[in-house]
Amino acid sequence: MAGMKHGTVCGLDIGTTKTCAVVAVEGPTGLEVVGIGEAPSLGMRKGVVVDLDETIKSIEAATEQAERMAGMRVQDVYIGITGDHIRCTNNRAVVATANETREVGEVDVRRVVDASKLINLSADRQIIHALPRYFTVDGQEGVADPVGMAGGRLEVDTHIVTGGQTFITNVLKCVHRAGLEAAGVVFEPLASSASTLMPEERQVGAVLLDIGGGTTDIAVHSLGSAIYSATIPIGGCILTSDVALGLRTSHDRAEEIKRRFGAAVRDSDGEETFAVETLDGRTTRQHSTAELRAIVVPRVLETLRMARQKIVENVPRDLVLGEVVLTGGGSLLPGIAEVAEDVFGLPVRIGVPKHVVGLTQTVAQPQYATAIGLILFGANGNGALIETSRRSGSLWQRLAKFTSDLWN
Ligand SMILES: Nc1ncnc2c1ncn2[C@@H]1O[C@H](COP(=O)(O)OP(=O)(O)OP(=O)(O)O)[C@@H](O)[C@H]1O
Ligand SMILES: [Mg+2]
CATH class of the missing domain: 3.30.1490.110 (Dna Ligase; domain 1)
Structure with a gap:
């Protein structure tokens, strides 16, 4: 396989909420995941680095964990890139x-x-x-x-x-300082597409939406390949802020409430109520899931409509699209598929990473779509950027030159 050194390939998804490192080896039945590590990411905002030290720490923690599980050291990693600059x-x-x-x-x-x-x-x-x-x-x-x-x-x-050179360089700088080498960079929704979409879906026409913490990344596929890709600077973090503001509670508690009680559709088993601590932590108030839904649904609708608008404006009108696939941690919100069906007027499914073997229970979660996609991209040499641009001497030579000044 192109892009694999000694049959090992590693992916590093430095997200807004978590950094995820994956180690895989070429096995008899396909690419086998042998290690996965995850650490909170505190140095990223909306896909871009805002704190080098925090980002380096989180890369080191995630990589170490993946290395320990895999029982091997990693060196060259495929890195996910996203942000408003793309x-x-x-x-x-x-x-x-x-x-x-x-x-x-x-x-x-x-x-x-x-x-x-x-x-x-x-x-x-x-x-x-x-x-x-x-x-x-x-x-x-x-x-x-x-x-x-x-x-x-x-x-x-x-x-x-x-992408913007400075944004890419800052990510590469963190990777380098964490003791790793960049094997390639991949725009995140293309990585997520590689792990969650079936070849038939890409052929017929499909929209991939990776709803993360800081961004919602879009990739539209038709006739087997990407035809449009973009990113929107809205994700699950804003939803959490909305909940914190709406219920006047702390960010952490709001995140907990969103994950436990949040939903974009009415619960057929009836409404629930839950206690929410006030900001000073001294008293609690009762709130209902209906109230929570009234906060969550408008923001989910707004995000999905923005994604739809971008697609409508940028892909040819006659392009056939058969389906929308939602992935990323934000797709775990119950009922989000139904809302997306209304917005897009297309069948919607939740996409989890596929096309790899090993640790399948752990891996098959939407928040790992990008990380798993990175190893698939790397293993297939689909990260054509490395192969072609080294030869053409464009991206990597220029980047290497540009970044070596900063790294040394
Ligand atoms: N059960 C759940 N219900 C609703 N939202 C959830 C749930 N679980 C996780 N999330 C949300 O998913 C988001 C994190 O998703 P993910 O891990 O894909 O983001 P990321 O890769 O760190 O960020 P980004 O891709 O934007 O850089 C958070 O905002 C989190 O609140
Ligand atoms: Mg992500």
Whole structure:
């Protein structure tokens, strides 16, 4: 497998609420998860680093835990990236095949994908992904793998994701200071898509929403690949703040109440009441799940509508979408799938990480979608950014140069 050193691959999801490290090895039946570690993340806000030391601490804690479970040290990690600074665009490029036999070679594929990276990019931005959506060989559209095909003209349509250099560098800095090396960076909803979506869903057309603590990340897939990706700076943390404000209680208690009693639909077994401590902790008040729902539902609706609006504005009108898949910790809110069904007018399911073996009980939870997706991305060499951009000398050389000044 490309992207794997000694058959081991590691993912590091530095989220707004938790950092998750995963270690997997190439096994006879597929990628086998052998270690997973999780630690609270206090240095991130809405996907970006706001406190280096806290972030480093949380990376170290999560990695150590995963290493202990796996019984091995990790070095190279695939890292999730998200935040308001991420942008995407689709581009198209064309090259003449170099080969005299007029056959498409791997070299041509690399050249054409590299050519598609020539986009208007300000100096403070970097290309994170240039993912081939499909190739066109001598006018024949929709070719998934053109290598070996006869043809003189090779075109590619790519999905390009860019990010702010400083934001990426700050994440890489923390990773480096925690004693790890970056094997690659992956935009988080693309990682979550890799672990939760089935190939048929990507083919038919599906929306992936990763509802985290600080951000809700979007990836729209059609004909087998990503066509649009974005992020919204709203997630479960705002919901918790709403509950804290609405019930006038502490943040921690609000989080507890949200997880225990929070729901986006009416409970058919009847309403419940629960005691809430006032902020000074001296008295308690009774509140009902109906009150809680009145706080939670508007924010959930707002978030889902924002996601829908972004998609409506940015994907072609005639694009067929068959389904919405919700993942991330925010998707654990009971009833959120029903609300999403109303907003999108599409069937909705909750996505948990699949496509790996080992520790399946632990792994099959929506909050691990990104971390598991990172190892899948890494193992498949889908994190094409490493392969192609090292050769083209763009992202990684520039990044390495840029960051080495800071790291040394
Ligand atoms: N049972 C639950 N009901 C409602 N919300 C929940 C539940 N369990 C967890 N959450 C929420 O999920 C969020 C954390 O999700 P997740 O672990 O995917 O985020 P993250 O990866 O740390 O953040 P981000 O992806 O935004 O950087 C928190 O806001 C938490 O309150
Ligand atoms: Mg996340």
